[in-house]
């Protein structure tokens with residue numbers, strides 16, 4: 001249906017935006033990043049390549065995304081080359097490894113899981129990141145957005161129905177004329 005794609009993009013962007021407002025905003029220190037890099041031998045945790053002009057260097061990649069309350073801390077960031085970082089996008093890291101490197105995925109997943117375990121990292125939740133008041137304000141915003149979307153969909157189908165009715169009415173006389 002016309003506009004449907006637009007709705008899902010709009011919905012994704014608003015939800016992501018709301019999440020980012022309340023997501024933790026931590027910065028990893030230079031020392032912590034150096035430690036993480038050393039743990040992975042200064043190479044990409046996904047493809048094992050070191051920084052090069054071709055892969056445009058190594059950057060910290062969140063295992064659990066910021067929008068899922070993943071923090072920029074050792075245990076949740078891994079070194080990733082820009083190429084892997086780009087091709088992973090929003091995919092969960094295990095799924096990304098399994099599709100991108102089907103043969104090596106098991107070993108690479110295990111290495112990252114060990115790294116997470118060493119740092120004893122578990123992502124926070126919405127509930128543990130916000131006060132009760134902030135949480136209800138956040139939930140109210142999400143509900144308001146859901147309501148907005150429902151009304152927009154209502155209008156969309158109303159307009160679509162009227163237009164298809166109008167199109168049918170135009171079509172019928174022409175059909176009769178053709179058969180006469």
Ligand SMILES: [Zn+2]
Nearest residue numbers: 044047081084
């Ligand atoms: Zn890589």
